Amino acid sequence: MLVEEKMKTNKFLVVVTEEDFLDLKVKNVNFLFPILGYSVGFLKTFPITEVKVPHAYLYINRILDHEGIESLKKDLLLINENIEGICFTDLGVIQVVKDLGLSLQLFYMQNHSTTNVESINYYLEYVDSVLVSTDITQEEIYTILDKVNKPLLVPYFSLVDAMYSRRRLLSNFEEEFELEKKCEEILHEPISGNDFRTIENEYGTVFYASKYVDYRSITHDNILYYYINPLGLDKDTLLKVLRGEDRSEKSTTGFLDVKTYYRLKEGEE
Numbered sequence: 006m007l008v009e010e011k012m013k014t015n016k017f018l019v020v021v022t023e024e025d026f027l028d029l030k031v032k033n034v035n036f037l038f039p040i041l042g043y044s045v046g047f048l049k050t051f052p053i054t055e056v057k058v059p060h061a062y063l064y065i066n067r068i069l070d071h072e073g074i075e076s077l078k079k080d081l082l083l084i085n086e087n088i089e090g091i092c093f094t095d096l097g098v099i100q101v102v103k104d105l106g107l108s109l110q111l112f113y114m115q116n117h118s119t120t121n122v123e124s125i126n127y128y129l130e131y132v133d134s135v136l137v138s139t140d141i142t143q144e145e146i147y148t149i150l151d152k153v154n155k156p157l158l159v160p161y162f163s164l165v166d167a168m169y170s171r172r173r174l175l176s177n178f179e180e181e182f183e184l185e186k187k188c189e190e191i192l193h194e195p196i197s198g199n200d201f202r203t204i205e206n207e208y209g210t211v212f213y214a215s216k217y218v219d220y221r222s223i224t225h226d227n228i229l230y231y232y233i234n235p236l237g238l239d240k241d242t243l244l245k246v247l248r249g250e251d252r253s254e255k256s257t258t259g260f261l262d263v264k265t266y267y268r269l270k271e272g273e274e
Contacts, residue, residue: 017247018092018158018230020064022049025240027058031247035230037062037092043069043077046166046204046211047236048189053080057087065093066114067208068171077101090133099131112136112158114232116166120145122152129155134229139165139218143261150225160220161231162246162256167201168212175205191215202237219256221249 017034019026027036038056039047043065056063063084069077074097082105090110091098102109111132119125120138128135136158137146150157179186190203192212200215213236235243 016230017161017233018062019233019235019243020047021051022047022234022236022238023240024049026235026243029240029244029247031244034247035060035062035089037064039064039066042080043067043073045169045206045209046213048204054083054085057085059087060089061087062089062110062112063091065091065095065098067095068169069095069097074101078105081105081107092136110134114158116140122149125149125157126152126154129153134158136160136232139163139220139259140265141260142264143223146223146261147225150227153227156227156229158230158232159223159225159228160218161223161233162217162219162221163232163234164202164213164236165218165234165259166211167214169209171209173205173207174210175203217256218259220258220261222258222261 017031018037019034020037020039021027022039036058038061039050040056040063041050041052043053044050045067053063065077067073077098078101081101088109090112091102092112092114094113094115096113099111102111112134113119113128113132114136116136116138117140118138119128119135120141125135125137134155134157135153137149137160139160146159150159175188175190176186178184178190178192188205192201192203193199194201202213202215204211204213233243233246235246238246
């Protein structure tokens with residue numbers, strides 16, 4: 006399939022990490038807004054009442070305590086008719102939307118727990134779609150897409166969170182070593198030799214892998230949206246990503262061809 010044809014047929018769900026992304030003139034892009042007070046791992050967030058782009062989605066990816074749930078119930082009553090749905094990681098969001106009687110699409114996006122057909126189909130009993138994990142191979146992704154009960158979200162070109170903690174780990178690190186206080190740092194892990202982009206706010210700390218996962222090779226009829234977290238990219242680069250242009254120097258195919266589990270040989274412990 007030609008790149009131009011692919012852009013016409015694919016539907017992208019793009020996290021708004023830069024406000025000028027909203028100026029992109031691409032018909033098949035839907036925007037996902039990290040919401041102020043309910044999102045972690047993003048430098049830019051949006052008040053829930055200011056999301057007015059047509060067919061927009063709200064990104065609620067922090068772990069919610071009782072106070073957060075009660076606050077969300079009130080704030081969701083303020084959304085406008087442009088909101089298409091909610092992407093979330095805390096399963097409590099499902100009950101909140103149900104209790105409020107809101108007609109919204111629900112997308113479950115807990116990346117590291119959606120690794121097989123059985124668990125994904127279970128989640129799909131309660132939500133409209135699920136984001137496929139980046140922890141599995143291309144073969145496993147295709148098996149899932151063949152067998153699940155509803156179309157799925159599939160990573161396309163994204164920075165992937167390796168870890169999320171409700172603790173303010175970056176602040177603790179800066180205090181321990183008497184460093185300048187920042188909400189973002191590139192931290193080097195000496196044992197693995199990996200760098201992590203680390204972003205903190207009052208709700209916790211997110212560690213991102215240093216390279217973008219490039220899953221643009223995945224094509225399937227059972228894909229609802231291709232998901233893009235372009236954190237760190239500018240608008241021109243994002244447009245190149247949407248066009249399928251090469252960015253190999255800052256990306257990796259991740260686990261597409263590398264299994265994260267192995268069967269022990271007989272006799273091994």
